[in-house]
Amino acid sequence: MIFGEVCVRESVGSYLAHSLKTPEGKLRKGRKITQDHIRQLLAGDHERVTVAQLETDDVHEDEAALIVARALAGEGVRLGQASTGRVNIHALVDGVCDFDRNLVDQANAVDEGITVATVMPSSSVGKGRLIATVKIIPFAVNKRSVEQVVAVFTSQLQVHASLTRKAFFIQTRLPTLKLSVLDKTSRVTQQRLLAHHADLLDEVRVPHRQQELVSAIEQGLAAGADWILVAGASAIADRKDVIPAAITHLGGVVHHFGMPMDPGNLLLVGSIGSTHIIGMPGCARSSRPNGLDKVLERLASGLTVDSGWISTLGVGGLLHEIMDRPEPRVAQSGRLSVAALVLAAGSSTRFGEQNKLLALRHSRPVLAHVLEEVEHSTAGSAVLVTGHEADQVGQLCNTSWRSQEMPISVVHNPLYATGMASSLVRGVAELSARGTDAALVCLGDMPNASRQVMEALIQAFRQAPDKALYIPTFNGRRGNPVIIAASLFDSVLMLEGDVGARVLARQFPDSVVEVACAEPGVLLDIDTPDDLVALV
Numbered sequence: 001m002i003f004g005e006v007c008v009r010e011s012v013g014s015y016l017a018h019s020l021k022t023p024e025g026k027l028r029k030g031r032k033i034t035q036d037h038i039r040q041l042l043a044g045d046h047e048r049v050t051v052a053q054l055e056t057d058d059v060h061e062d063e064a065a066l067i068v069a070r071a072l073a074g075e076g077v078r079l080g081q082a083s084t085g086r087v088n089i090h091a092l093v094d095g096v097c098d099f100d101r102n103l104v105d106q107a108n109a110v111d112e113g114i115t116v117a118t119v120m121p122s123s124s125v126g127k128g129r130l131i132a133t134v135k136i137i138p139f140a141v142n143k144r145s146v147e148q149v150v151a152v153f154t155s156q157l158q159v160h161a162s163l164t165r166k167a168f169f170i171q172t173r174l175p176t177l178k179l180s181v182l183d184k185t186s187r188v189t190q191q192r193l194l195a196h197h198a199d200l201l202d203e204v205r206v207p208h209r210q211q212e213l214v215s216a217i218e219q220g221l222a223a224g225a226d227w228i229l230v231a232g233a234s235a236i237a238d239r240k241d242v243i244p245a246a247i248t249h250l251g252g253v254v255h256h257f258g259m260p261m262d263p264g265n266l267l268l269v270g271s272i273g274s275t276h277i278i279g280m281p282g283c284a285r286s287s288r289p290n291g292l293d294k295v296l297e298r299l300a301s302g303l304t305v306d307s308g309w310i311s312t313l314g315v316g317g318l319l320h321e322i323m324d325r326p327e328p329r330v331a332q333s334g335r336l337s338v339a340a341l342v343l344a345a346g347s348s349t350r351f352g353e354q355n356k357l358l359a360l361r362h363s364r365p366v367l368a369h370v371l372e373e374v375e376h377s378t379a380g381s382a383v384l385v386t387g388h389e390a391d392q393v394g395q396l397c398n399t400s401w402r403s404q405e406m407p408i409s410v411v412h413n414p415l416y417a418t419g420m421a422s423s424l425v426r427g428v429a430e431l432s433a434r435g436t437d438a439a440l441v442c443l444g445d446m447p448n449a450s451r452q453v454m455e456a457l458i459q460a461f462r463q464a465p466d467k468a469l470y471i472p473t474f475n476g477r478r479g480n481p482v483i484i485a486a487s488l489f490d491s492v493l494m495l496e497g498d499v500g501a502r503v504l505a506r507q508f509p510d511s512v513v514e515v516a517c518a519e520p521g522v523l524l525d526i527d528t529p530d531d532l533v534a535l536v
Helices: 035-043 061-072 101-108 143-152 179-195 210-222 242-249 291-300 366-375 390-398 420-434 451-463 486-492 501-507 529-534
Strands: 002-007 020-022 025-027 048-053 058-060 077-079 086-091 095-098 114-118 123-125 130-136 140-142 158-161 165-173 198-207 227-231 253-257 268-272 275-279 338-344 381-386 408-412 438-443 469-474 482-485 512-516
Touching (some): 020 035, 058 061, 058 143, 061 086, 061 114, 061 130, 061 140, 061 143, 101 114, 114 143, 165 179, 179 420, 198 210, 210 227, 242 253, 242 268, 275 291, 338 366, 338 451, 366 381, 381 390, 381 420, 408 420, 420 486, 451 482, 451 512, 469 501, 482 501, 486 501
Parallel strands (some): 165 198, 338 381, 338 438
Antiparallel strands (some): 002 048, 020 025, 077 086, 086 130, 095 123, 114 130, 253 268, 268 275, 438 482, 469 482
């Protein structure tokens, strides 16, 4: 490629190196210059321009990016259009993105002009998420370099789809272990399994002895479980301890004990036939991310969990500190992450036959207004919890009015008929598994809650992260949306019935921050058709 300054009149067929203004508008860099462009440049008093001229062995940036992206991409992904030397790769399904990171390193070492960036190997990804991008730095690269990069990818980047699995849960007991701890572990585990695409078949509680545990595992096998999770009353100390001994007694195999991930060090992975047996680490009694989540993500996608894979988890394996109750945060140098959680699962029985979230307001569904405001906030991502008429509600995430800039994941709450708490629990379990610092909880029937209010809450959280619950007020009355910090996630998972953040505010009054707003929309929800008509 020849790069340099030439006379405008001699630039036809070259590629403009820098954007230039003309009387007819801006000519953007990278544009292939035509005779009409020369006319515009001359009219703008441009006599000379800097251009890139392709030679015989050069490949244009867009073509090169597409060739490399096609070599990299495997199953479960889709390629975007090539533009400005870039091709983005997105996940087609929910699942685990897996690839050989050494091949990516080798590809990036071939030519500085050809770059490949990806998420971390074995990352859990949602449908539509950007998982890799190929960017060509100059306007063209040598054909030989492109061929060398293509040859590097002897295996491809793939997204292995998460499939629904059947899980059986066992808790062992000791006299010193409180019933409340067992109950909390049960609730946390149920939500964790939902987040990892697993249905809970049953739970049993037995004394922490090998004989009783063997019988409980046999129950799980007879029930047809894909996974049997065991939460021991005492941490596993050795391969001959109660849990591994029960597995081997039944003819099973202990594949690995211990993992280079903290929290999660004392996790055990085994199997009996095709059923995976997991000895849970003690940290799994909390909803905070730990090594168990990484294992469940991989198992849900049908990928192997063995010593070879587990040994690769050390880099990046130091996870967030666990917090079981509201307490001051340690000062953090990084930006605190906030994800929006939109609750849209209710049956809207008071509204009549139509789902109020799908009722039209200014020619668009009520929920569409809420999602638009969320998308224009500075929350990094969003989760939409569906229930009643889940398909129609979830489809709003794919409508043409969306800018598609914010990733919105859709999760279903099969327990939506039990009340709002089940949807809040479902969504918080999802965000907790991602390591989110706070949830911006929005109600799908409050279209007048503006992006400005959301932004005020996000800023209040980031400026004073030592609290846990951030609530907007109008004329002294508390409203919605609210921000719930991660330090309260475990408390959220204990909620039941038709309750929400108000219960938490009563439980932890010293952790509440009120954010005064000048907008009455924080108080206005829709229950009946008259409520919809009354909204401005």
